[in-house]
Amino acid sequence: MIVSIQPSEIKGSIQAPASKSSMQRGCAASLLFKGTTIIRNPGYSNDDKAALGVIRDLGAVIVKMEDGSLKITGSGVNPESGAVSCGESGLGIRMFTPIVSMSNKPITINGEGSLVSRPMDFFDTVLPQLGVEIVSREGKLPLHVKGPLQPKNITIDGSLSSQFLTGLLMAYAASNAKAVTITVNNLKSKPYIDLTLAVMKQFGWEVENRNYEEFHFAGNAGKRSTDQITYTVEGDWSGAAFLLVTGAIAGDITVKGLDVQSTQADRAVLQALQACGAKLSIQAEQIEIGPGALKAFQFDATECPDLFPPLVALAAYCKGTTVIQGVSRLAHKESNRALTLQQEFGKMGVEVELQDDLMLIKGGNGLKGAAVHSHHDHRIAMACAVAALKASGETVISEAEAINKSYPDFYEHIAALGAVVRKEMEGAKS
Numbered sequence: 340m341i342v343s344i345q346p347s348e349i350k351g352s353i354q355a356p357a358s359k360s361s362m363q364r365g366c367a368a369s370l371l372f373k374g375t376t377i378i379r380n381p382g383y384s385n386d387d388k389a390a391l392g393v394i395r396d397l398g399a400v401i402v403k404m405e406d407g408s409l410k411i412t413g414s415g416v417n418p419e420s421g422a423v424s425c426g427e428s429g430l431g432i433r434m435f436t437p438i439v440s441m442s443n444k445p446i447t448i449n450g451e452g453s454l455v456s457r458p459m460d461f462f463d464t465v466l467p468q469l470g471v472e473i474v475s476r477e478g479k480l481p482l483h484v485k486g487p488l489q490p491k492n493i494t495i496d497g498s499l500s501s502q503f504l505t506g507l508l509m510a511y512a513a514s515n516a517k518a519v520t521i522t523v524n525n526l527k528s529k530p531y532i533d534l535t536l537a538v539m540k541q542f543g544w545e546v547e548n549r550n551y552e553e554f555h556f557a558g559n560a561g562k563r564s565t566d567q568i569t570y571t572v573e574g575d576w577s578g579a580a581f582l583l584v585t586g587a588i589a590g591d592i593t594v595k596g597l598d599v600q601s602t603q604a605d606r607a608v609l610q611a612l613q614a615c616g617a618k619l620s621i622q623a624e625q626i627e628i629g630p631g632a633l634k635a636f637q638f639d640a641t642e643c644p645d646l647f648p649p650l651v652a653l654a655a656y657c658k659g660t661t662v663i664q665g666v667s668r669l670a671h672k673e674s675n676r677a678l679t680l681q682q683e684f685g686k687m688g689v690e691v692e693l694q695d696d697l698m699l700i701k702g703g704n705g706l707k708g709a710a711v712h713s714h715h716d717h718r719i720a721m722a723c724a725v726a727a728l729k730a731s732g733e734t735v736i737s738e739a740e741a742i743n744k745s746y747p748d749f750y751e752h753i754a755a756l757g758a759v760v761r762k763e764m765e766g767a768k769s
């Protein structure tokens with residue numbers, strides 16, 4: 340799909356989408372929880388749909404209720420076939436692989452799109468130590484596993500991604516790990532582990548976090564007294580970051596449905612918005628944001644790498660050179676995001692320099708509308724769309740449908756705020 344965006348006047352109020360990080364974790368926990376979970380505010384991004392598909396294939400029964408909530412009956416991991424697909428979701432495959440490995444049946448775990456080339460070597464090293472047989476395609480998909488996973492004291496590397504640890508934490512808890520510790524070296528994206536632990540706690544699984552270096556299971560997991568849980572999917576700070584940046588550069592808006600106390604990593608976008616001088620009012624129920632005299636800012640995105648794309652769009656409109664740290668975290672996302680941001684913002688006349696772990700964005704010089712490409716990366720498509728709102732002339736985004744991975748309503752939401760958006764199928768005449 341091609342989406343064209345004109346410079347636009349922005350104003351109004353919008354509800355943040357459901358967080359795929361919160362939804363996918365809720366799906367995994369509902370599968371493992373032996374009872375009924377009502378999921379309120381469920382997401383329906385492609386990653387969310389993939390998670391629902393995986394848990395259905397592993398034996399969960401999912402019923403859509405009249406009010407849109409999902410009723411999920413879980414009874415542990417009871418695979419219905421010998422294969423599951425995680426779609427294009429990094430979290431999906433890295434969280435569900437240890438969970439799938441709880442079964443003693445051989446299962447193939449697959450995915451599609453960019454996921455096929457993202458690194459999974461972690462499992463080749465770690466799963467055999469837990470009694471799981473694994474065959475991968477040299478550290479890539481598909482993964483063939485055969486458990487059952489046996490929780491043991493283990494030391495893992497957390498520098499590439501936190502997502503592997505999220506999966507191990509859930510699988511250990513659901514396997515009733517007792518007096519067992521996962522030791523983690525150099526953990527990155529730590530707030531995502533806070534989110535995992537917060538979700539697990541709601542389902543009755545307690546893990547002791549010793550300074551993000553050791554995660555200890557005392558053996559009290561699964562002692563929850565109820566057999567029904569209501570789980571509400573949080574509003575998404577990662578998707579909302581694009582909305583908030585829209586407000587900062589293009590007009591006064593209100594964003595609703597975000598928990599300002601959330602453990603989500605990307606809540607840190609507020610710090611960047613404050614630092615650059617956007618007009619910001621943070622209230623319990625809503626966030627009001629509008630343009631100010633925007634100036635360059637410094638920000639460390641090592642622990643919240645998904646903020647790079649919206650922050651580059653923001654920095655492009657901030658006078659001076661913005662410096663964002665954490666470039667090394669971007670290599671293995673849906674695209675190599677340091678390079679794709681440099682390339683696509685370059686087309687809009689924004690100079691982006693990469694110096695080791697730092698990204699320097701020279702902003703405040705005006706943007707020109709351009710033909711850009713998402714590289715099949717949802718966050719690149721959204722960053723370009725937001726940047727287009729105050730560029731001179733039209734911006735045309737190819738493979739714009741990439742947004743469906745996390746935020747299927749994104750174009751409708753910015754259009755509701757006044758963005759002039761036109762969609763057409765690739766190859767169709769305008």
Ligand SMILES: O=C(O)C1=C[C@@H](OP(=O)(O)O)[C@@H](O)[C@H](O)C1
Nearest residue numbers: 360430499500501502528531645
């Ligand atoms: O756990 C999660 O929900 C996620 C963790 C982060 O990945 P890394 O831990 O690989 O940085 C983030 O980039 C991804 O979009 C979602």
Ligand SMILES: C=C(OP(=O)(O)O)C(=O)O
Nearest residue numbers: 427428429430645672673
């Ligand atoms: C990298 C992302 O997701 P995942 O790793 O779950 O595919 C993302 O949403 O930007």
